[in-house]
Amino acid sequence: MNIDKIQIAALAGGVGGARMLDGFAALGMGDRLTAIVNTADDFSLWGLPISPDIDTVMYTLAGLANVHQGWGIAGDTRVTLDAIARYGEDPWFLLGDQDFATHILRGHRLAQGLSLSEVTAQLVISLGVQTRILPMTNDLVHTHIRTEDGWMDFQSYFVGRRHADHALEVRFDGIEDAESAPGVSEALIGADLILFCPSNPIVSVDPILSVAGVRKTISASTARKVCVSPIIGGQAVKGPAADMLHQAGYEVSALGVARWYGELVDVMVIDEKDAALADDIRALGHEVIVLQTLMGDRDDRARLATEILAAL
Ligand code: GDP
Numbered sequence: 482m483n484i485d486k487i488q489i490a491a492l493a494g495g496v497g498g499a500r501m502l503d504g505f506a507a508l509g510m511g512d513r514l515t516a517i518v519n520t521a522d523d524f525s526l527w528g529l530p531i532s533p534d535i536d537t538v539m540y541t542l543a544g545l546a547n548v549h550q551g552w553g554i555a556g557d558t559r560v561t562l563d564a565i566a567r568y569g570e571d572p573w574f575l576l577g578d579q580d581f582a583t584h585i586l587r588g589h590r591l592a593q594g595l596s597l598s599e600v601t602a603q604l605v606i607s608l609g610v611q612t613r614i615l616p617m618t619n620d621l622v623h624t625h626i627r628t629e630d631g632w633m634d635f636q637s638y639f640v641g642r643r644h645a646d647h648a649l650e651v652r653f654d655g656i657e658d659a660e661s662a663p664g665v666s667e668a669l670i671g672a673d674l675i676l677f678c679p680s681n682p683i684v685s686v687d688p689i690l691s692v693a694g695v696r697k698t699i700s701a702s703t704a705r706k707v708c709v710s711p712i713i714g715g716q717a718v719k720g721p722a723a724d725m726l727h728q729a730g731y732e733v734s735a736l737g738v739a740r741w742y743g744e745l746v747d748v749m750v751i752d753e754k755d756a757a758l759a760d761d762i763r764a765l766g767h768e769v770i771v772l773q774t775l776m777g778d779r780d781d782r783a784r785l786a787t788e789i790l791a792a793l
Pocket of ligand 1: 712722
């Protein structure tokens with residue numbers, strides 16, 4: 482694999498995906514990197530269209546992300562949200578003032594007739610990000626989670642109830658009619674490396690794979706298909722991935738992740754803590770790379786990206 486020319490297509494959700502993408506971008510590969518990002522968590526709040534995963538990826542690659550919070554922009558203020566709360570609205574979904582700017586402009590440009598991929602491209606360019614960030618689809622897809630209290634939309638479960646419920650079942654409303662956004666198929670077909678970012682396999686990567694043609698294109702591709710496990714030492718670094726894997730009947734481990742993706746993935750990148758699982762994962766037919774996969778600052782993300790490329 483010629484590292485200087487390698488084209489990467491990466492499937493990503495929010496935080497874990499954004500960190501991994503940032504590692505490759507930090508190596509100066511941004512212009513050969515296409516992020517295909519989950520939009521099934523997108524929703525509308527006070528008339529504003531919010532794309533949490535796209536924004537997390539975009540802010541992270543722009544060096545703006547609030548790393549402590551895991552969402553939003555570092556140093557942002559919350560004057561607007563407080564003013565909205567003064568009118569009696571429940572500020573259950575936290576948004577910073579600069580975040581509002583993103584959502585206001587997105588809403589304005591969508592209302593002018595641009596697609597989500599066109600608007601995203603404009604925002605990304607304005608922030609000086611070189612990586613192409615593509616929504617998985619321009620069509621509306623909405624994740625719903627079944628808990629013991631019944632079905633609820635993803636953000637009510639994830640933010641509203643802090644993903645405290647067991648996710649008994651997951652469905653992606655609208656997915657049957659969703660077409661992949663412009664550039665998605667081309668990026669997958671042209672890729673030398675298809676990267677399954679360390680994102681939630683069930684609610685971040687699966688919606689992308691479920692968009693018409695995506696799974697088939699990846700299956701047919703001769704690219705190296707590499708998954709960085711989001712599960713380290715039997716736990717998710719953040720979020721509900723562990724419970725979701727368990728509820729779906731998979732072991733909560735890098736081995737469970739390997740089983741979840743099955744033949745779609747050739748290479749599993751697992752953490753040093755999980756080195757003991759390597760043989761079992763190899764027995765499934767995967768190659769295994771063992772690295773320190775918990776990412777810290779940008780240098781550390783770049784370190785992991787470098788080590789992955791070297792191992793490949
Ligand atoms: P979300 O939309 O913000 O939940 O973000 P993702 O879909 O990207 O999912 C978060 C997933 O990323 C979780 O399952 C975490 O375990 C995983 N994750 C976050 N940070 C890291 C990291 O530094 N290393 C690895 N290996 N996984 C991570």
